[in-house]
Each structure stands twice: as structure tokens, then as C-alpha cells.
Amino acid sequence: MKKLIALLALFGAVTLGAPGIALAQDKGAPAATTTTVTDTVKVDAKAGTVTETVKVEEKKEEAKPAAPSPNKGDVAWMLMSTALVIMMSIPALALFYGGMVRAKNMLSVLMQVFVTFSLITVLWCVYGYSLAFTEGNAFFGGFDRLFLSGALDAGKGEFAMAATFSKGVVIPEIVFIAFQATFAAITCALIVGAFAERIKFSAVLIFMVIWFTFAYAPIAHMVWFWMGPDAYTDPKLVDELNAKAGMIWQWGALDFAGGTVVHINAGVAGLVGAYLAGKRIGWGREAMSPHNLPLTMIGASLLWVGWFGFNAGSALEAGNSAALAFLNTFLATACAVLSWSFGEWIFKGKPSMLGAASGAVAGLVAITPAAGNVGVPGAFVIGLAAGLVCLWGVNGLKRMLGADDSLDVFGVHAVGGVLGALLTGVFNAPGLGGPGFVTDWVTAATGFSSIGEQVWVQAKAVGVTIVWSGVVAFIAYKIADLIVGLRVTEEEEREGLDVNSHGETAYHG
Amino acid sequence: MKLVTAIIKPFKLDEVREALSAIGVQGITVTEVKGFGRQKGHTELYRGAEYVVDFLPKVKIEAAIKNEMLDQVVEAIEKAANTGKIGDGKIFVFDVEQVIRIRTGETGAEAI
Numbered sequence: 001m002k003k004l005i006a007l008l009a010l011f012g013a014v015t016l017g018a019p020g021i022a023l024a025q026d027k028g029a030p031a032a033t034t035t036t037v038t039d040t041v042k043v044d045a046k047a048g049t050v051t052e053t054v055k056v057e058e059k060k061e062e063a064k065p066a067a068p069s070p071n072k073g074d075v076a077w078m079l080m081s082t083a084l085v086i087m088m089s090i091p092a093l094a095l096f097y098g099g100m101v102r103a104k105n106m107l108s109v110l111m112q113v114f115v116t117f118s119l120i121t122v123l124w125c126v127y128g129y130s131l132a133f134t135e136g137n138a139f140f141g142g143f144d145r146l147f148l149s150g151a152l153d154a155g156k157g158e159f160a161m162a163a164t165f166s167k168g169v170v171i172p173e174i175v176f177i178a179f180q181a182t183f184a185a186i187t188c189a190l191i192v193g194a195f196a197e198r199i200k201f202s203a204v205l206i207f208m209v210i211w212f213t214f215a216y217a218p219i220a221h222m223v224w225f226w227m228g229p230d231a232y233t234d235p236k237l238v239d240e241l242n243a244k245a246g247m248i249w250q251w252g253a254l255d256f257a258g259g260t261v262v263h264i265n266a267g268v269a270g271l272v273g274a275y276l277a278g279k280r281i282g283w284g285r286e287a288m289s290p291h292n293l294p295l296t297m298i299g300a301s302l303l304w305v306g307w308f309g310f311n312a313g314s315a316l317e318a319g320n321s322a323a324l325a326f327l328n329t330f331l332a333t334a335c336a337v338l339s340w341s342f343g344e345w346i347f348k349g350k351p352s353m354l355g356a357a358s359g360a361v362a363g364l365v366a367i368t369p370a371a372g373n374v375g376v377p378g379a380f381v382i383g384l385a386a387g388l389v390c391l392w393g394v395n396g397l398k399r400m401l402g403a404d405d406s407l408d409v410f411g412v413h414a415v416g417g418v419l420g421a422l423l424t425g426v427f428n429a430p431g432l433g434g435p436g437f438v439t440d441w442v443t444a445a446t447g448f449s450s451i452g453e454q455v456w457v458q459a460k461a462v463g464v465t466i467v468w469s470g471v472v473a474f475i476a477y478k479i480a481d482l483i484v485g486l487r488v489t490e491e492e493e494r495e496g497l498d499v500n501s502h503g504e505t506a507y508h509g
Numbered sequence: 510m511k512l513v514t515a516i517i518k519p520f521k522l523d524e525v526r527e528a529l530s531a532i533g534v535q536g537i538t539v540t541e542v543k544g545f546g547r548q549k550g551h552t553e554l555y556r557g558a559e560y561v562v563d564f565l566p567k568v569k570i571e572a573a574i575k576n577e578m579l580d581q582v583v584e585a586i587e588k589a590a591n592t593g594k595i596g597d598g599k600i601f602v603f604d605v606e607q608v609i610r611i612r613t614g615e616t617g618a619e620a621i
Contacts (some may be wrong), residue, residue, distance in 0.1 A: 100555075290555055348554055
């Protein structure tokens with residue numbers, strides 16, 4: 001009971017403490033300078049900003065352009081993508097992880113993923129979305145969308161619009177909110193794999209609340225928040241608008257679907273957790289073989305399918321960019337399955353099913369930041385490299401790190417994420433088949449700087465993510481440790497978390 | 510009366526059962542077991558972790574028989590369970606003091 005109260009108090013503190021932070025930030029005055037439309041909707045973008053309804057005095061008598069209305073195809077695709085990403089957490093990730101633990105801990109892993117997913121979805125709608133995707137400073141957003149206020153008025157049938165990456169193309173903001181909620185939720189759920197089989201359930205929840213608030217939301221803001229293409233109407237506004245975007249976006253880092261925000265972020269938090277929670281009892285002496293690799297294979301396959309929503313959906317509209325992301329996600333993953341399997345065959349003697357499934361996830365992770373940012377040559381190289389580099393990540397690198405990262409969250413997600421983020425800077429180059437990036441949002445002209453320059457920008461984004469996530473994770477685990485303790489007792493760990501933490505067993509007979 | 514206990518490779522179970530039926534053995538008891546002998550275990554590799562699996566799955570067969578059938582039974586099991594490779598298993602023979610059929614109360618050789 002005491003623990004429960006502590007938990008609630010913490011939750012309350014986080015939610016109530018938030019407005020204080022809000023006041024400390026100075027919010028730029030809403031810029032609605034050049035609009036000639038009355039009562040129009042200011043549209044922002046992907047990493048989309050929020051849209052606000054702004055009253056503006058009409059200055060001219062010209063025919064006013066109608067507020068952009070969403071295309072049904074785009075909306076259908078984004079709703080579909082959102083549902084696919086939900087499937088990636090539950091059941092895909094839960095099964096992928098669950099199959100790899102021992103039978104006595106199966107339900108604990110399913111439960112940690114399931115409840116983390118739900119917890120983050122709720123927090124997202126309470127304050128997370130606002131903190132990540134509204135205007136604030138270069139690190140955090142503001143509180144304009146607390147409890148999603150202003151995103152819709154269901155009674156009047158009014159829906160605010162969020163921008164995409166194309167001028168004049170919008171989707172209902174609530175679609176963007178739901179889509180991004182699934183990203184926040186799966187990122188947090190990914191971390192579960194690092195401290196699986198020994199963590200206390202209450203500690204997981206406390207950690208998740210803190211880490212989500214102070215690591216996920218700001219990193220998402222830094223990488224993905226900008227004012228949207230429609231705001232860029234005049235070259236004179238560019239500097240002012242750019243200054244309102246997140247810090248890493250301002251640097252020009254490319255992250256199509258979350259190499260930094262999702263994978264490096266979660267992987268680093270996982271590694272810190274593996275260190276702080278300590279090794280499982282019997283680690284290195286007792287066998288800790290996966291109890292059901294068929295479930296792991298099913299999980300990996302569902303992840304692959306769901307990832308089409310994750311990557312191709314990150315285009316935010318059903319067009320060329322989504323199609324490119326789809327193909328790259330398909331091809332790079334297949335490449336990674338082959339390279340991991342053959343790598344294992346050559347270096348370890350046998351190609352394993354767990355290896356093939358891990359290779360698929362490694363490929364998916366690495367192609368995530370690149371999905372719509374590279375061409376087919378990029379997909380081949382990134383996929384092939386991901387299989388081999390992540391194979392090293394769970395072998396040589398893991399031994400060097402010496403942490404008991406139970407399900408290799410760092411070795412696959414952080415390592416694959418860094419690889420993908422850096423290679424995105426290489427294969428974005430038009431000379432290597434890439435599409436380049438938009439250099440001028442007023443005219444939407446694309447270009448490319450140089451590989452060296454872009455890789456350096458990518459590396460800075462990776463560095464910030466690693467440090468930020470690592471520091472926040474460290475503090476969050478320490479707080480959880482102080483309040484409830486990170487680990488279950490030795491006896492409970494030996495007997496299994498299922499029966500001790502959840503009062504049930506996965507298998508009978 | 511004798512109790513013949515044989516540890517065999519699991520996939521040989523059907524052949525052994527058929528061989529025993531053919532020579533008139535009335536009933537057997539089968540248990541799935543794990544163990545090791547000269548075959549030892551094998552190693553399994555999961556990503557970076559290598560585990561030595563000491564105990565291999567085997568099947569244990571138990572049959573209570575009359576003394577005069579012993580040679581036949583041992584020969585039948587030996588033949589049916591043999592692959593010629595290491596790990597084919599072993600046969601143990603015990604003396605049985607008493608046998609009772611629960612339904613009728615019969616005892617001794619009649620109860621087998």
C-alpha cells in the first residue's frame with residue numbers, strides 16, 4: 001500500500017510539476033503575420049507542430065484560399081499506419097521479447113510491455129504530446145495541448161489540422177497525435193528487454209514515467225518539431241521560423257522515423273538499466289536459454305509488418321516518400337536477415353532462427369532513420385551492414401561492456417540506430433542514389449551539402465541523444481531505486497517473476 | 510518375475526513397442542526422461558551466450574515379465590533400439606518380489 005501511495009505521489013508530482021516548467025519558458029508570441037485569411041488554421045508539420053486557430057484581420061479583398069482539407073487517402077493511410085505501429089508493441093514486441101526469456105518470466109515481460117504501452121499512451125494524451133510537439137524552446141515544447149485541448153471540438157465538428165512535409169497537405173491533428181503516441185509507447189516498451197527477468201514491476205512504471213517525460217518528449221521535440229512547410233511563405237521568415245524548431249532539427253539532422261528518438265534513445269536507457277539493475281542471478285553460470293523461439297519468430301515477423309506503418313507512415317501522407325520508405329524497409333530488412341545468418345554461419349558454425357529474427361530487427365532499426373531519406377543503394381548497404389554490426393553488438397561489444405542486457409536492447413537498437421543514423425548522412429547523397437533533403441522550405445527545393453558535413457551533423461544528433469538519454473535514465477533508475485528498489489528479492493528471482501510479481505503462471509502441465 | 514527397464518532414444522519408442530508386442534509382452538510403462546551417458550550433452554548458442562546442455566531427452570520403458578521371457582525381451586529391445594551410434598541407451602534388469610493386479614487381487618506371475 002505504501003508503495004502504491006508513493007507511486008501515485010510520483011505520478012502526481014510529475015503531472016503537477018509540469019506547469020512550473022511551462023512558466024519558466026518564454027513562449028514566443030504566436031506569429032500569424034502574413035495570413036490573409038480570417039479564422040484560418042495555421043498548419044505545422046510532421047514532427048508536426050500543432051495547429052492553432054488564429055484570428056487575423058483581413059487586409060485584402062481578394063478571394064481567400066480555402067483552408068486545406070485533408071485528403072481521404074492520406075488519412076486512411078495514416079490511420080492504418082497508426083494501427084500497424086500499435087501492433088508492433090502489442091503483441092509483436094511482447095512476443096519477440098517473451099520468447100527469449102525463461103518460461104518462469106514469460107508473463108512478466110508481456111505484462112511490462114503491455115502496461116508500459118498503455119501508461120505511455122495515457123501520459124501522451126495528458127501532457128506528452130504537448131511537451132513534444134507544440135511550440136516552446138529548442139528542447140521542450142509547451143503546454144498548449146494539455147489533455148489534447150484545442151486539437152478538436154467534437155461537438156462543433158471542428159478538427160485542427162497538422163501539416164505534413166508537403167505544402168498544403170494536411171491531416172487531422174488527432175491522427176498525428178495517435179500516430180506519434182504509438183512511437184512514444186513502443187520506445188519505452190523497448191527498454192524493458194534490458195532489465196528483464198529481475199526488475200520490480202513498480203520500478204518499471206516509475207522509471208517509465210520519469211524517462212518518458214524528461215528524455216523521450218524532449219528528444220522528440222529536438223529532432224522532429226518544426227513549424228511545418230506551410231509556414232515558410234517568405235524568405236524573410238526563414239530564420240525566425242527555424243529558430244522555433246527543435247535544436248537537432250535546426251542543425252539539419254535527418255531522422256525519418258526515429259533512429260535517434262526511438263532506437264538510440266531506448267537502447268542507451270536500456271544499457272544504463274542493465275548496469276544499475278545488475279546481472280541476473282546465475283548469469284554466465286546457469287543456462288538462460290530462450291524458452292520459446294517460435295514466439296520470438298512470430299514477434300519479429302509482426303514487427304517487420306508493423307514497421308511498414310512505422311517507417312512508411314512517417315512520411316505522413318500516402319505518396320512517393322511513403323512508397324520509398326516502404327521499399328527500403330522491406331529490402332534492408334531482408335538484407336540484414338541474410339547478413340546476420342551468414343555471419344553466424346561463418347563465425348559461429350550454424351545459422352540460427354534467433355539470429356535470423358534478430359537480424360530482421362537489426363535491419364529494421366538501421367533503416368528507420370534512413371527509410372525515406374535514402375535510395376535503393378542505401379537500403380542494400382544499410383541492411384547488410386546492420387546484420388553484421390549488430391551481430392558484433394550482441395557478441396564482442398556485449399562482452400566488452402560486461403552488462404547483462406538480457407535481450408540485447410543496446411546491442412541491437414542503439415548499435416543499429418547509430419549505424420543507421422550515420423549511414424543516412426552518407427546515402428542521402430544524390431550521388432549515391434539518395435533523394436537529398438529540402439534546403440529551402442520556401443520553394444521546397446532539395447539539395448545536399450556534402451557527405452562529410454551531413455555525417456557530422458548526424459553524429460552530433462547521435463551524441464546528444466546518447467548523453468541526454470543516458471543521464472535522464474540514470475537519474476530515473478536511481479529515483480525508482482530509492483522509492484521501491486529496482487530488483488525483486490533473490491528468492492523471487494529464482495522462482496520467477498510471473499508467480500511472484502503477477503500471481504500467475506504462463507504455462508500449466 | 511523380472512522388471513526390465515530400458516533407456517532408449519525417443520524416436521525408437523515405436524519400434525521397441527512393436528517388437529515387445531510381437532513377442533507377447535502384455536504391457537509397458539513409458540516415461541519421458543532426461544539424462545546423460547557417454548554421449549554427453551551438446552552446446553547451444555543464443556546470440557552471444559553459449560550454454561552446454563548436459564541432459565538429453567530420452568525415453569524410459571518399464572516392463573514386468575515372467576522369468577522365462579527375459580532373454581527374448583532383452584534381445585527384442587536391443588535389436589529394435591539399436592542405431593549403432595553413441596547414445597542408444599541401456600537396459601537394466603531387476604528381480605521383482607511381488608506383482609498384484611488391483612482389480613482382481615491376483616498375485617504373482619498370473620498378475621503380469
